Amino acid sequence: xxxxxxxxxxxxxxxxxxxxxxxxxxxxxxxxxxxxxxxxxxxxxxxxxxxxxxxxxxxxxxxxxxxxxxxxxxxxxxxxxxxxxxxxxxxxxxxxxxxxxxxxxxxxxxxxxxxxxxxxxxxxxxxxxxxxxxxxxxxxxxxxxxxxxxxxxxxxxxxxxxxxxxxxxxxxxxxxxxxxxxxxxxxxxxxxxxxxxxxxxxxxxxxxxxxxxxxxxxxxxxxxxxxxxxxxxxxxxxxxxxxxxxxxxxxxxxxxxxxxxxxxxxxxxxxxxxxxxxxxxxxxxxxxxxxxxxxxxxxxxxxxxxxxxxxxxxxxxxxxxxxxxxxxxxxxxxxxxxxxxxxxxxxxxxxxxxxxxxxxxxxxxxxxxxxxxxxxxxxxxxxxxxxxxxxxxxxxxxxxxxxxxxxxxxxxxxxxxxxxxxxxxxxxxxxxxxxxxxxxxxxxxxxxxxxxxxxxxxxxxxxxxxxxxxxxxxxxxxxxxxxxxxxxxxxxxxxxxxxxxxxxxxxxxxxxxxxxxxxxxxxxxxxxxxxxxxxxxxxxxxxxxxxxxxxxxxxxxxxxxxxxxxxxxxxxxxxxxxxxxxxxxxxxxxxxxxxxxxxxxxxxxxxxxxxxxxxxxxxxxxxxxxxxxxxxxxxxxxxxxx
Numbered sequence: 001x002x003x004x005x006x007x008x009x010x011x012x013x014x015x016x017x018x019x020x021x022x023x024x025x026x027x028x029x030x031x032x033x034x035x036x037x038x039x040x041x042x043x044x045x046x047x048x049x050x051x052x053x054x055x056x057x058x059x060x061x062x063x064x065x066x067x068x069x070x071x072x073x074x075x076x077x078x079x080x081x082x083x084x085x086x087x088x089x090x091x092x093x094x095x096x097x098x099x100x101x102x103x104x105x106x107x108x109x110x111x112x113x114x115x116x117x118x119x120x121x122x123x124x125x126x127x128x129x130x131x132x133x134x135x136x137x138x139x140x141x142x143x144x145x146x147x148x149x150x151x152x153x154x155x156x157x158x159x160x161x162x163x164x165x166x167x168x169x170x171x172x173x174x175x176x177x178x179x180x181x182x183x184x185x186x187x188x189x190x191x192x193x194x195x196x197x198x199x200x201x202x203x204x205x206x207x208x209x210x211x212x213x214x215x216x217x218x219x220x221x222x223x224x225x226x227x228x229x230x231x232x233x234x235x236x237x238x239x240x241x242x243x244x245x246x247x248x249x250x251x252x253x254x255x256x257x258x259x260x261x262x263x264x265x266x267x268x269x270x271x272x273x274x275x276x277x278x279x280x281x282x283x284x285x286x287x288x289x290x291x292x293x294x295x296x297x298x299x300x301x302x303x304x305x306x307x308x309x310x311x312x313x314x315x316x317x318x319x320x321x322x323x324x325x326x327x328x329x330x331x332x333x334x335x336x337x338x339x340x341x342x343x344x345x346x347x348x349x350x351x352x353x354x355x356x357x358x359x360x361x362x363x364x365x366x367x368x369x370x371x372x373x374x375x376x377x378x379x380x381x382x383x384x385x386x387x388x389x390x391x392x393x394x395x396x397x398x399x400x401x402x403x404x405x406x407x408x409x410x411x412x413x414x415x416x417x418x419x420x421x422x423x424x425x426x427x428x429x430x431x432x433x434x435x436x437x438x439x440x441x442x443x444x445x446x447x448x449x450x451x452x453x454x455x456x457x458x459x460x461x462x463x464x465x466x467x468x469x470x471x472x473x474x475x476x477x478x479x480x481x482x483x484x485x486x487x488x489x490x491x492x493x494x495x496x497x498x499x500x501x502x503x504x505x506x507x508x509x510x511x512x513x514x515x516x517x518x519x520x521x522x523x524x525x526x527x528x529x530x531x532x533x534x535x536x537x538x539x540x541x542x543x544x545x546x547x548x549x550x551x552x553x554x555x556x557x558x559x560x561x562x563x564x565x566x567x568x569x570x571x572x573x574x575x576x577x578x579x580x581x582x583x584x585x586x587x588x589x590x591x592x593x594x595x596x597x598x599x600x601x602x603x604x605x606x607x608x609x610x611x612x613x614x615x616x617x618x619x620x621x622x623x624x625x626x627x628x629x630x631x632x633x634x635x636x637x638x639x640x641x642x
Contacts, residue, residue, distance in 0.1 A: 002250025004157045005224050006192045009132040009247075013115050015149045022156045022256070025616045027149030031114040032059045032131075033141050036101045038066040038362075038489075039119040039540055041078050041498035043138030044085045045459055046629055047145045052089070054442070056147025059109060060091035061101070068096035068357035071364060072495035077453025081498070083437070088448045089145075090439045098435035099330030099356040102126065102298040106209055107332055107429070108436070111243045112227030117144045121216050121538035121562055122298055122379065128209030129234070130227035130247050135216060137540035137566035139628040148632055151618045155221045156256040158191040159249075162199030164264040168420055169413045171308075172207035173300060173377065173397035176214040177269040178261065181279035185480065186532050188220030189561060191256065194249060195225045199263045204425060205234040206302035213299045214379045217276040219535065219560060237429050268412055270375075271395040274383045275480070282400055288410040290394075291372040294325045295351075295401050297361040300377035301329025303336045304423055305398035310342040312402035312416045318350035319408030325366050326353045335430035351405075363387020363490025375410065377401050382482045382536060387490035389510050456498040460548055462571050462627035469553055469590045470603075474518040474525030475508060476584045481529050482536035483563055485511060487545055489537070497541060504545040516549070524550030526588055528579050531556075534563025543570045547627075553590050555579055555600070555611065568619050571627035575600070577611035595620050 003011065003020075010020045016027030033055070035043045040062055047055075062082045067075035079096060086093040094104055101118070102125035110116075112130030116123060119138040126133035136150070144150050160179065166172075193215050195208075203211075208225045215223030225231075226248035235244045268282040295301075295309050306328060318324050326346055328334040334356050337343040346353060360366035361378040368374035368391035376386075381393035396404075399413035399420070406416075413420070440448070477485070487493065488509055496503035508515040519525055527546070533556035534542065543566035546554070553573045567574045575590070575598055582588065586604040590611075598611040615623065625631035 001254055002252035004249045004253040004255065005194050005226060005247060006132055006157060009113055009115065010154065012113070020154055022154050024154045025151065025618060026154060027151045028115060030057055030117045030144040030150050032109060032116045033057050033145050034061045034063060034101050034105055034116065034118040034123065035138070035141060036066055036120050037064040037078055037082055038494065038497050039138045039538070040082050041456060042540060042544065043119045043141045044082065046139055046142035048085065049459065049629065050142070050146045050632065052146055054090040055145045057145055060145055061094060061105065061109065062086040062091050063094040063101035063104065064096045065100045066358045066362055067364060067494050068355060069359070069364060070096065071491065074453065074455040074495035077455055078498050080451040081453065081456055084448055084450045087440050088445055088450055090445065092439060093437040095435040095437065097331065097355045097357065099332070100298040100301060100358055102213060103301055103329035106205065107238060107330060112231060112245060112247050117141055117150055119538060119540065121536065122213050124216055124222040125209045125213040125298060127212035127222050127224040128205055130225060130231055132222065132224060134222050135538045135562060137538060137543065137562065137569050139540065139569040140565070143628060143632045153616050155190055155192045157254070158188070158193045159255040159258040160193060160195050161197035161258060161260045162195060163197050163260060163262050164199055165202045166263045166266060169399055169417050170266050170268055171397040171399055172203060172210040174266050174269045175261070175263065176211045177271055177279050177395070178266050180214070180217055180271065180277040182259065183218045184277045185217055185275060185535060186219050188215065188218030191220050193218070193220050193223040195223070196249065200225065200228065201230060203230070204304060205230060206304050210299055214276065217379060221561060237425065237427065239431060268397065268400050268414070270400060270410060271381060273381055273392040273394065276380060276395060282410060282412045285410045286412060289373065290322060290375045290404050290409060292323045292366065292368050292374040293401050293405045294327070294360045294366060294374065294376040294378065295398050296327030296329060297358065297378040298329055299379045300398050301327060301333060301356070303333045305377065306333060306337050306342050307423060308420060309398045309402040310345040311420050312399065312413065313349040313351070313405065314345050314419065316349050316406050318405045321408045322405055324351040324405045325360055326351045327359050328356045330356050331432065331435055332430050335432055336426070339430060360386065362494070364494060367391070367490070368393070375401055375404055380536060382484050384484055384488060384510055455496070457501060460500065462630040464626045465571055465573070465592060465624055466552065467593050469592065471524055471526050471588065472522050473528055473582055473584055473586045473588060474522060475512055475515055476528040476582065477511060477530065479530035480532045480535055483534055483539040483542040484536055486534065486542040487539060500544055500548045503541060504548045507545045507549065519549040519551065524552065526590070527551060527554045528582050529554060529556035530579065531558050533559050535560040538562045540566050543567045543572060546570070546572055555582065568623055569628040571623065573613060573623060575611040575613055578609055581607045581609055595623060
């Protein structure tokens with residue numbers, strides 16, 4: 001039987017286990033690691049605690065993109081820490097303003113067939129260039145920086161065949177919104193999505209990376225495209241032709257499921273609040289009032305999207321009732337915009353162009369007004385995502401966003417079809433690495449002093465998992481609770497990412513402002529959630545703050561992949577059970593002696609049930625040790641330092 005693209009990469013990188021069939025537990029070598037400044041401080045502190053003198057993976061990059069504007073002094077402190085620790089241990093450092101990690105990484109470092117682990121849920125963006133790229137928590141990245149294997153249960157393989165060609169005015173963003181409408185935010189859980197079909201030759205690398213970026217919203221482990229002639233031409237334009245080789249699935253590769261999508265039938269789409277799968281045809285929404293429009297981010301901040309937006313806005317004036325913000329995905333894109341006149345076109349139309357970075361996507365600046373609709377080309381529109389829990393976010397392509405900026409209402413870009421000529425990639429991209437600092441020679445690293453601001457607090461040591469927990473249920477929440485719900489993003493907490501004692505005070509802040517005090521009154525507690533608990537961002541902090549608050553168990557109907565892994569890595573047991581038998585303030589006793597057969601007794605109502613963890617053998621070892629850091633030190637500490 002033939003192999004999928006992912007199986008070929010897994011087989012080449014296998015270091016533990018000998019079976020790459022779905023469901024098998026394996027350990028793989030990680031070639032590249034990336035961190036960003038929201039999650040990176042913790043990841044690098046975790047790596048440092050392993051006691052190594054340098055990173056052990058082939059390439060590591062510390063990016064500053066989430067708080068690149070350093071809106072508070074604590075953020076600037078984090079940047080100094082991230083720069084100096086990267087220089088100390090042999091990593092690249094991407095300075096603020098160089099761009100969003102995912103965009104910069106596939107431009108500068110993405111190599112077909114390589115493995116990439118990143119402390120950001122949109123790390124699968126690099127799958128557009130043929131990498132096996134997985135978003136994980138910072139602890140997984142820390143141990144991979146140290147050269148330890150990354151352990152995973154081989155996901156199921158899901159194939160999406162794209163046929164024919166998109167019509168003008170329709171884009172890659174509409175493809176992934178169509179897929180989200182079909183699969184929902186849970187349809188990709190436990191799967192790797194692989195793309196094939198005749199339609200691939202019409203999709204550029206930026207197009208493909210838009211699709212793999214938002215593949216994360218389906219819950220998939222990752223998404224990946226073949227490496228073909230389109231890939232080769234892109235790498236040539238980046239002066240990286242040597243990094244290319246052809247990679248595709250075998251003709252007889254086995255997939256758990258296949259779906260076929262005719263690109264010719266896709267129309268412009270919009271995801272309305274408050275979920276990326278709440279998708280409608282733009283024609284159904286035509287005329288809906290919009291107050292703010294944001295074009296950019298790691299999803300649609302590429303040169304092609306900037307070019308298309310500029311063609312639609314050329315010679316036009318944006319609506320007096322709209323605020324239009326443009327954020328290029330990278331410095332390379334920004335320089336291309338200046339060189340080709342796009343920057344001037346957008347500025348004259350009334351757009352405000354800001355530094356390359358995450359910016360408004362995570363609520364750092366340009367927070368939408370209460371009860372108003374903000375139309376954005378970003379990847380997530382959860383409640384509170386833009387920094388205001390009372391605002392409403394909708395997701396669209398750059399085409400829809402640009403057309404709507406002119407009219408002030410959601411508008412079909414086909415009304416401006418005559419303004420959109422065929423797009424052709426430039427011969428070469430601007431290559432300027434002035435904001436990218438390469439690793440120092442080994443001899444120079446000794447002189448580097450790691451700069452630690454007063455806000456950077458040491459990690460709370462991981463401790464062995466107790467055999468039994470007797471505590472109170474301090475919160476019960478519903479389905480699809482995101483990591484933004486657990487620990488809000490944006491200006492409320494962004495500057496506190498390196499200070500767990502302080503940031504933990506904002507846990508479940510928008511749902512229950514008394515949550516922090518309840519944990520203090522009860523010396524911890526138990527959380528109860530619904531389906532798909534912990535969806536969305538890879539934010540490791542959403543698990544780390546629970547450990548900081550002495551919480552060691554979460555009960556739910558089901559867990560999102562990355563958050564479940566983060567809970568385990570932080571010594572917190574994710575238990576799947578019937579939550580209908582539990583209410584807030586119930587006293588519970590949880591027996592953790594046998595992690596595969598957990599007994600849960602509700603002392604308040606006298607009901608006893610069983611819970612499942614569905615742990616792999618490796619996950620069980622990690623949990624019993626008290627978390628991944630303690631496990632790694634116990635198992636790999638000596639060999640990693642050799």
